[in-house]
Amino acid sequence: MILSSLYIADSPGRGRGVFTSGPLPAGMVIEISPVIVVSGEERLLLDRTRLHDYIFLWGKDESECCVALGYISLYNHDYRSNAEYEMDYTASTIRITLVHAVKKGDEIFINYNGTWNDARPVWFDQDPKLT
Numbered sequence: 001m002i003l004s005s006l007y008i009a010d011s012p013g014r015g016r017g018v019f020t021s022g023p024l025p026a027g028m029v030i031e032i033s034p035v036i037v038v039s040g041e042e043r044l045l046l047d048r049t050r051l052h053d054y055i056f057l058w059g060k061d062e063s064e065c066c067v068a069l070g071y072i073s074l075y076n077h078d079y080r081s082n083a084e085y086e087m088d089y090t091a092s093t094i095r096i097t098l099v100h101a102v103k104k105g106d107e108i109f110i111n112y113n114g115t116w117n118d119a120r121p122v123w124f125d126q127d128p129k130l131t
Helices: 040-046 050-054
Strands: 006-011 015-020 029-038 055-058 064-068 085-089 093-098 108-112
Touching: 006 050, 015 108, 040 064, 050 055, 050 108, 055 085, 064 108, 085 108, 093 108
Parallel strands: none
Antiparallel strands: 006 015, 029 064, 029 093, 055 064, 085 093
16 A cells, blocks of 8 residues: 555655655555565675665564565655654565654655664664774
């Protein structure tokens, strides 16, 4: 399920992103999409491809990863995002829910750390000397 008011457009300095064509209230589920679960061994192969930037860690112990379908992999990151994602390991889906109301034309962001206001540096903002 992808809300019909969502669309993909260029996001300045970020590539493509997910936007809304109308106002939406906080608390609204805007997308529930299936995922393709990939083993830890297969993830090592994905890490050597461009898909590395689009996969999510998967499973309670994060020993697997997944490729999300729908728009899920196109939501851009923000440390104080207006949406968050929740994984359903049983149904193999990811759900996107707004945590703040958005206006027509707004880009919808998720925090790649998993919680909408988690300020820990994500992989592309970490000091390369520390990783």
